[in-house]
Amino acid sequence: MVAKLTQGFWAKIARIILRNRIIILVLLAIITIFMSMQWDKMRFSNSQANLLPDHHPVNLEYLSFLKQFGEEGNVVVLAVKDSSLFTPEKFNRWNKLSKQLGAFPEVDFVLSTDNLQELVKDTVKQEFVMRPFIKQAPQTKKEVDSLTNHLFNDLPFYDNLIYNKKTHTIRSVIYLDKDIVNTSVRKDFILEDLSTLVKNFEKETGLDVRISGMPYIRTMNSQNIIDEIGKFILAALGVTSLIFFFFFRSFRATIISMFVVIIGVMWAFGILGLLQYEITVLTALIPPLIIVIGIPNCIFLINKYQQEVKKHGNQALSLQRVISKIGNATLMTNVTTASGFATFIITDSKLLKEFGIVASMNIIGIFVLSLLIIPIIYSFMSLPKDKHLKHLNTKWIETFVSWMERIVRERRITVYIVSIALLVASIIGIYQIDISGSPIEDMPKKAEFFKDIRFFEQEFDGIMPVEIVVDTERPKGVLKPTTLRKMDELGTVINEIPELSRPVSVVDLVKYSKQAFYSGIPKYYQLPTSQENTFIMDVARKSSDNGNLLSSFVDSTGQVARMTTYMKDVKTSRMETIEAKLKENIDKIFPSDRYKVTMTGSALLFLKGTKYLVKNLIMSLALAIGLIALFMAYLFRSFRMIVISLIPNLLPLVITAGVMGFVGVPIKPSTILVFSIAFGISVDDTIHFLAKYRQELTSNHWRIKKSVYAALRETGVSMFYTSIVLFFGFSVFIISSFGGTVALGALVSATLLFAMLANLILLPSLLLSLERSIANKQVLKEPQIDILPKEELNITDKEE
Secondary structure, X not given: OHHHHHHHHHHHHHHHHHHOHHHHHXXXXXXXXXXXXXXXXXXXXXXXXXXXXXXXXXXXXHHHHHHHHOOOOOEEEEEEOOHHHOOHHHHHHHHHHHHHHHOOOOEEEEEOOOOOEEEEEEOOOOEEEEEEOOOOOXXXXXXXXXXXXXXXXXXXXXXXXXXXXXXXXXEEEEEEOHHHOOOHHHHHHHHHHHHXXXXXXHHHHOOOOEEEOHHHHHHHHHHHHHHHXXXXXXHHHHHHHHHHHHHHOOHHHHHHHHHHHHHHHHHHHHHHHHHOOEEOOOHHHHHHHHHHHHHHHHHHHHHHHHHHHHHHOOHHHHHHHHHHXXXXXXXXXXXXXXXXXXXXXXXXXXXXXXXXXXXXXXXXXXXXXXXXXXXXXXXXXXXXXXXXXXXXXOHHHHHHHHHHHHHHHHOHHHHHHHHHHHHHHHHHHHOOOOEOOOOOOOOOOOOHHHHHHHHHHHHHOOOEEEEEEEEOOOOOOOOOHHHHHHHHHHHHHHHOOOOEOOOEOHHHHHHHHHHHHOOOOHHHOOOOOHHHHHHHHHHHHHOOOHHHHHOOOEOOOOOEEEEEEEEOOOOHHHHHHHHHHHHHHHHHHOOOOOOEEEEEOHHHHHHHHHHHHHHHHXXXXXXXXXXXXXXXXXXXXXXXXXHHHHHHHHHHHHHHHHHHHHHOOOEOHHHHHHHHHHHHHHHHHHHHHHHHHHHHHHHOOOOHHHHHHHHHHHHHHHHHHHHHHHHHHHHHHHHOOOHHHHHHHHHHHHHHHHHHHHHHHHHHHHHXXXXXXXXXXXXXXXXXXXXOOHHHHOOOOOOO
């Protein structure tokens, strides 16, 4: 019954399309113009990707921290490691650069040797005051040496903040206005103003300035994404058009296909603008994905049209059959592909949800464009010439199909043994997969800003903030001697972890106060004893500058303090070990009945986000498998057929996961996408094969063997073509400078290649092995297609 309704539906669709060709083309032109008008609404992401949902406890803790202390990721750092800096001319030029940066409205303030302040005790007023480190610009090398010796030996408060004592590396810390950190203003300032000033400085002095900090990294990373979009689109168009022409040997067919996918790309950008979604590292992949996914639609439709023309030479009949016979199968394949992407919508991650929505909408869009444009354009053109149909009889393709048929006929046991062996080996590999929660792992390794990240990790122990928030649960509890001692004890633990930098907190300010109280002698840079505490803290309270200094480390009530450290880029397992060690010591040092201590910061947020994402994407993959199983149930009404159709598509996913384990590719946000994407696409071949198999069963009176071989011969060529296009299409992502995009392209390509072989060899083998159980005449019986006369279709048969 459903088959009859479906068949009647597609015959009606064919009639509507071919009778209203001009109206449809005009409507498509209007929609395309409308979509292009939405491009100016597109915007690139300026904020850091948060993989956790807003209501997640870890995210709530982070948001609470931001509310108390403001944006943590607002620091840009400049550094120079060169002894020639310590000459009067270059040293003064370095200080001038700091002054120039501090003059910009986008900058809150700059901490550098230029405006460094020393905490000293005013013996007359009995209070601490801040005095400039440089009273006047040094004119001689001796004066510079005196200043730097004083800095390196007498001011431990600034150790690892302004200088590295061992290597004599000097840096300036630029605190951006917190209100502009997540806006395009930050991007403009960094790419134009900051970069220009630094380049001028380097040109004048010959010094190499290293730049880093989360705002800078995010800006340069986003710029790389923007630069790669055009590169991907051109590469995808170039590769797919070359392969398409190689197979079809027809400029006309190639140009029509390129026309279809280019409109698809225009729609993709239009939908991004229309929905006002930001372009991220994920959504930037959608336009080239549409090209790669759209070309197989064109292949199936054009290949079917040419097969029909070769059979009977009737253009009207050929076009009608293209829509009515291929339409349903192509719809199902695009729906399954869209479903693979749409499953991301169920995740709580905004990043993935937007990617899923836009990708699935555009996949359905490219199906509609293919189904409408290709038959309509061909209806206005003359019949393909014999030279355009030669590819249907290409010898090497016939050899390939014959080879597959021979394996299915004679080597089925070998096919099962190889499949089981691959399955076992892959399961072993899966147990070796690691999870990666590093926010910088996928960044372009050859980029200058990535090399600078490694430089700052080596010189200043990392750039990814980790914040420890100590809530004493009583006003002014932070400055109590007990609290300060406990924080100092935790600081010692942090210092012992090589991947973390020296923590900065109110403890350092109190230590600096004691040093200032004792005339700046460095050995007194320590916490006051209980006897000293009373009068040192009394002097500190009287100091006018103290409140300003404290505000960076303590909230306005004096109840909550922060300890800031920076983490190197480490493996997830090591990051988890560090987190566990810190938690263990926090629980030991701070009694839970008197203190509430939490850990947060960008580094931990990304780790938790990655683990949360992996869990959610496993659920989305399971949902994709469930949805596609339902499509199979709709097509075949047989549980056994559902199982048979899923095996050739699940095995390639398991093999890919095993390969990831063996070659050391970790599970991370970029690589976890592989499975849902590849599964949604690879099942297309299964649907095409089984749809043809079902048609052959009807025409061959349910003789399984004959039907399987006939389906293999007819669909084998199209499946091979589309799989090769998809393989090389996804391979273009390998040219990316982003590690995650490279891994995505390579893994999806490999999975689709495995899937092609599974669908062309394993699937027919399973059908033949279970032939008696799946021959159900009542379920599979299909009515003959009602062919419309050419007069009704309003098409002139060019051949006649």
